[in-house]
Amino acid sequence: MPIKFLILIILVNIFPVRNLNSQISNPALIGYWQNWNDFNCPYISLTQTDTSYGIIPVAFAIPASGTSYNMTFIPEGISQLNFKKQIDTMRMRGKTILISIGGANHPVSMPDTIKRNTFITSMMNIINTYGFDGIDIDLEGSSLSLSGGTISNPVDAKIINLIYAVRKIMDLYRIQYSKKMILTLAPETAYVQGGMSAYGGVWGAYLPVIHALRDSIDVLHVQLYNSGSMYGIDGNIYFQGTVDFIVSQTEAVIQGFNTAGGYFSGLRPDQVAVGLPACVNAAGGGYVIPDSVKAAILYLKGQIPKPARYTKTGTYADLRGMMDWSINWDATSSCGSVYQFAESFNEIFRSVQTLDLKLFIEALYISSEDTTRADTVKVKLRNSNSPYTVVDSAIGKFNTNGEVTLYFKKALNNNPYYLQIDQRNSIETWTKTGGILFSNNSAFYDLSLNSSQAFGNNINQLDDSPVRFGIYSGDPNKDGAADVTDASLVDNDAANFTAGYVLTDLNGDFVVDMSDAVYTDNNSSDFIIKITP
Structure with a gap:
């Protein structure tokens, strides 16, 4: 093994992979x-x-046992090394991975500077590890x-030390x-709108805290659940679990409001x-059905008329996105x-991406007609980085010119992205290295x-004039190879x-005969298999 390559492997295993691009998702689904x-x-x-x-x-x-400031983190059910590898994998997929501090059951506080400094050191150790x-x-x-004190001039040591520590x-x-x-905050409503x-x-x-760190905060996502009722900036009271609660509490942190501690x-x-x-059992209260979430957010973004009682004072087309507790709850059936x-977020915040694809399948192509x-x-x-995770999928029917339009919600x-192209009895085929790009919600690709x-140049030339390339036929059992097993299937059906x-x-004439068998015979003889990154 070359020395330079060996050194690279050692460095990758010692130091976490970091995405040097500080950009994060916008719009963002936070979970x-x-x-x-x-x-x-x-x-x-x-990684799931x-x-x-x-x-x-x-x-x-x-916090470590017996403290409220000496922070610890231990992955459960997985080794530290393997968890670091999972974080690296997620980062290569373009995800932003944060460590959340505290939670409902573990108060964190820094009543003096010694404890504050321990908090800083322990958190940096977790981040670096x-x-x-x-x-x-x-x-x-x-x-x-x-x-x-006031919002702009707090007097409580816990608050002053937290601000200092984060900075x-x-x-x-x-x-x-x-x-x-990257810095995000997830306060409960009492700590924010409750003011x-x-x-x-x-x-x-x-x-x-929000005021002091406002120039550094990437996303504030107040927990609009386990809350009860809160005032809106219109002076009325609104209850959790409703369209009005989402709209009123979200607008409050954008427009601002008066408190006894200042504006x-x-x-x-x-x-x-x-x-x-994420779902009704994920919190003690505050769940909102998807249609109501959609109505509230689209109203905030100025895309629909007022859906409930609260009347907003502004329009917020740049609203960052949605947060849920939790991914685990969202994943359970x-x-x-x-x-x-996640699907609700995609429907609200992501435009449908349109892919116009041109392709030919070897056995279906009619050379004399170029159809x-x-x-x-x-x-x-699929993501363009290993392990090439599936992002979305779509099904469509290509016409006699080999053209099909496909729609994706998550792109x-x-x-x-790589395109992984599958037709019912052809060789699975991926697009070229580097993949395709959607621009202005659309993309075109001519295979x-x-x-x-x-x-891997894994397509066959079908015609010289005009020059046409197409996906190899001959894999009716879809095991990724044209081989004797496929040939046997075609031969048996032809005999029957x-x-x-x-x-x-294979050739789409609704009869299984020797004109189909020629493709399995030729491609199995040439050892045609799928080629993937």
């Missing part, structure tokens, strides 16, 4: 990944997360509390990695996401349909142009005079 097994929402591997999720806070870094892209602050319970961690991160650390009704104790306790200036719309339970929340018999094709979009603009359009739309009718 908490639970680092534990629960009977009702079982543990899933981080639906591809719709772009920002993934890992729950949770918690696993290669997290940043932190998510999910402090609840007794973590933060107000005894006086210091961000500074250290930038020095070490030459990029901005409209009172300013003391937990009520409004996050507001000084809270809102954040930009692109800094704000709507935080909800016992609480709504699998990944229903093809029509048939159905299934196309999977992003300017993000490279028939030349052999380099397919990965089988007719109709069957897998062994």
Whole structure:
């Protein structure tokens, strides 16, 4: 093995893979990944997360026993090394992986500078060990509390030290990695919008933190659940689990509001996401059915008329996205349909991407007419980086010119994808290295142009004038190879005079005969197999 290659392997295993691009998903689906097994929402591997999720806070870094500030994180059910590999894999897929701090059951507080400094050191150790892209602050319970002061001038040590600690961690991160650390916040409503009704104790306790860090916050996603009722900026009270609650509480953190601790200036719309339970069992209250979520967010974005009682004062086309508790709950089939929340996000925030594809299948192509018999094709979009995860799929029927239009909900603009093309009895074929790009929600790909359009040049020239290339036929059993097993299937059906739309009718004339067998015979003799990255 060359020395340079060996050194590269060693470095990759020692140091976490980091995406030096500080850009994060926009719009963003943010989902908490639970680092534990629960009977009702079982543990899933981080790498099994639906591809719709772009920002993934890992729950949770918690204080060491006997402290409220010395932070620890231990992956459950997996080794530290393998968990780091999973984070690296997710990062190569373009995901942002954060470590979330605290949670409902583990208060975090720094009442003095010694404890604050321990918090900073311990959090940097966690970030460096696993290669997290940043932190998510999910402090609840007794973590933060107000005894006086104002939003712009807090007096409580826990709040002052938290602000200092986050700034210091961000500074250290930038020095070490030459990029901005990603910062998200997930307060409960009492700590934010609750400041409209009172300013003391937990009520409004996050507001000084948000105010001080507003230029560094990437996304604020207040938990619009387990909340009860809250004031809107119109002075009326709204209840969780409704369209009005989503609209009123989201607009409040964008428009800003008055409190007894001074005026809270809102954040930009692109800094704000709507935080909800993934399904009805994921929280004690506040679940909203998908149609109501859609109505609330589309109204906030200015795309539909007012759907309920609350009247918004502005339009927020740049609203950042949605957050859920949790990915694990979204993935379970016992609480709504699998990944229903992710599908809801895609329907609300992502434009349908259109792919115009031109292709020919070897046995279906009619050379004398430069046409093809029509048939159905299934196309999977795969990430361009290993392990080439399936992002989305679509099925369509190509016409006699070999043209088909396919629609994808989960594809992003300017993000490279491989196309995995499958027809019912041909060799699975992938597109060329580097993949395709959607631009302005559309893409065009002509697989028939030349052999380099397919990965590994794994297509056959069908015609010289005009020059046409097509996907190899002869794999009715779809095992990825044209071989004697396929030839036997075709030969047997030909001997039995089988007719109709069957897998062994390779040329699409609805009769299985020797004109089909020629493709399995020739391609098995040439050892034609699928070629993938």
